[in-house]
Amino acid sequence: MVVIDKLRAVMGHQERIRNIAVIAHVDHGKTTLTDSLLAKAGIISLDQAGTKLATSTREDERQKGITIKSTAVSLYYELDPVSQNTDKAPEKEAYLVNLIDSPGHVDFSSEVTAALRVADGALVVVDCISGACVQTETVLRQALMERIKPVLMINKLDRAIFETQLSPESLYRQLRTIIENVNIILATYGGEELSPVYTILHPSKGNVSFGSGLHGWGFNLKQFASMYSRKTGVKEEKYMARLWGDNFYNSETKQWSKSQEKGYERGFNKFVLEPLIQMLKATKANETEKVEKMVAKLEIKVSQEELEQEGKQLMRKVMKKWMPVADAMLDMIIGHLPSPLVAQKYRTEILYEGPLDDPAATAMKECNPNGPLMLYISKMVPSSDKGRFYAVGRVFSGTVATGQTVRIMGPDYNPGKEKNIDLFVKNIPRTVVMMAGTVLPVDDVPCGNIVGLVGIDKYLRKTGTISTYDHAHNLKVLKFSVSPVVKVAVDVVNPADLPKLVEGLKRLSKSDPMVQCTFDGGQHIVAGAGELHLEICLNDLENEYASVPIKKSAPVVNYQETVSDISDRICLAKSNNKLCRLFMTSEPLPDGLAGEMEQGTIKFDQDLKERNRHLVETYNFDLDVTKKIWCFGPNGNGPNMFVDLTKGVQYLTEIKDTLKAGFEWVTHEGVLCEEVTRGIRFNLHDAHIHSDPAHRKGSQLIPASRRCMMASMLTAKPRLLEPVYMVEVQCPSSVVGVVFNIISRKRGKIISATELDGTPLSLVRAHLPVNESFGFVGELRGNTSGQAFPQCTFDHWQLLPGDPLDNTSQAGQTVREIRQRKGLNVVIPTLDNFLDKM
Known part of the structure; x- marks a missing residue:
């Protein structure tokens, strides 16, 4: 194990630090490569690499064979320097790689976001x-979106050689297609x-x-280029350029060509794939003499005892000695990924919410260990103390130390307010370095590093x-990138265990970046991204956080309410x-606008001119209407809008906040079944308001505005949206x-079916x-004998068929x-309950 000193x-040398996340589709081999x-780095033995799966720290990860929680580990390496001074033997350079192995299953992609x-x-696998x-x-x-620079690792090459037995040219084409496809994704999202x-x-x-x-x-x-460069004396860079793409070599004439002519073979196939295969x-075939000759020719140091092994064992031993995968990956990580010094210059502007010239932002851009401390906690990791968590995050500026007094600011902290409920000024009991399931205590951690804090989980959700x-x-x-659309109600088997369940739900909510635990309609609700996500969360709740037997309802889906037409009356x-009287209508927002509001491309608090221009040009809004948008909702930036279309109404500004409170209530609980609303524009056409402030208080106008909006929804052909x-x-x-x-049997719609090239x-x-x-x-696995592998990602909302x-x-x-489940009257209230007569 590496010495903490x-x-x-190295933590103080920001240019020698690399913070990387390993990301990929499920089952593409992230955890195996991380080994x-x-x-x-000397944390596990070389023989165990590839089979130990050291970053799978949970029992259910090993059983299911997938990563469920991202795992951080700090790796110390001493490597040969890039530029060597010929006068004296080069000293090794120390590097620190803070690596996070993240899940590939879509249900856990919130873990990827946090990583x-x-x-x-x-490192994209x-x-x-x-x-x-x-x-x-x-x-x-x-x-x-987070401004993370990628490098690519194409894994499972052994399968392409032994299972599909592709010819070198077919294999080259397949690899080229993969690289092109990844580059297309980068160009699409990385403009x-x-x-x-x-x-x-x-x-x-x-x-x-x-x-x-x-x-x-x-x-x-680079490894092949340097090998051939040593043999032939030709510069490494020249080989690098010729070992990929349309570069063809003729063994007889020793000539290179840009086009494939008779007697010419592609450079990559000739110099890389052929010796490899x-x-x-x-x-693998135990051809001992041939192996011994090749080992001698390539100058691979293999003992006689290792050469006596057979089949896969021999293959693994020789291949690990000849071209260890860790060297190839480290070469990319250190040579092509940025250090915190470089990355924070361009990442600060998308990470910091305040002015970019204040001391905190300046220190972040410079990655200054002596500046004010700025540390972001991205997730909570359960510690060995039952019910307690390490708060794991990244130090962006300053230095965090044991015993230091800090300001702990939750997501609802507002620097403009005098009194903040989401602010705590406390001391940090202990700082630690994460080591894949264990921790190492350390006195202080300077900026550019990933750190675990003990004892502050009490103050952060x-x-x-x-x-x-x-x-x-x-x-x-x-x-x-996913939303919690599937939920279950949980309850205890034994009523006396209820306090333990409540405490367990709090802990569960902390442990997962995205799970939502709420109390709704007399029930405790747990909402997750999908079936598997919920299954894992409920197992953790029962066995880990509440430690009491629980019963759970069948999974239920989140629906949303909308309208499909303009109200047929005011x-x-x-x-x-x-x-006081209020006159309103409602209508659906133009297609695509609700989605932009949810993603944050259009925000209520963004630059007004910019927002209004976008609404006019893209969605044909009237410019006068855009200037009179009062708010978005729910929660200030939701996918609904409240617009003032009145002219010359007295005392309107006095009741504006009151009406907005009614709008917030309706967007949280719609008229059909008290689900959240989406894609509705409420219009205020007129208002008659009493001149005496005592007669226009919130207690009078909030229920009235809610009833008016409910009535306007019922008169605008209300509809239910399903995810x-x-x-x-x-x-x-x-x-x-x-x-x-x-x-088709499950109301699905086929979009496309394509054959994958070469497979x-x-x-x-x-x-x-x-x-x-x-x-x-x-069902899919059962009917296809396990041959079909599905991946489900939340995509959009659509109208549920029927009125x-x-x-x-x-x-x-x-x-x-839904109404029955929530304990409401199963019959939707009629229009007469909300609409008043003149």
């Missing part, structure tokens, strides 16, 4: 058989505005590697900012004292028909309502079920 010494980096916040670079899949695209998009991290991935640049995590070997072109096949600067603003809240509601998954199913072409049948597999894309997805994975006011329609029945 050495680790702490080799751990072995290189990317504290990283500066990403792609399986060379499956290629870039749906989740590869999702995690890359998240990385680019000009992300130029500091936008890079073209190309093997001859050295930012693409190939290998097999399971067997522990891998290479980038020969060595793999010779070692999930994430937050920690600073020593009195006027510091928060660092931006994490934005997830609705009137009077205040309780009958002295829809984008499903990608990879399966052999022979079972595509079965996949089609199952998706017997097909990729089916479809839209599937979340409500129909329960049991979908099991919710008609009890016989599907929407009507769903509304009744």
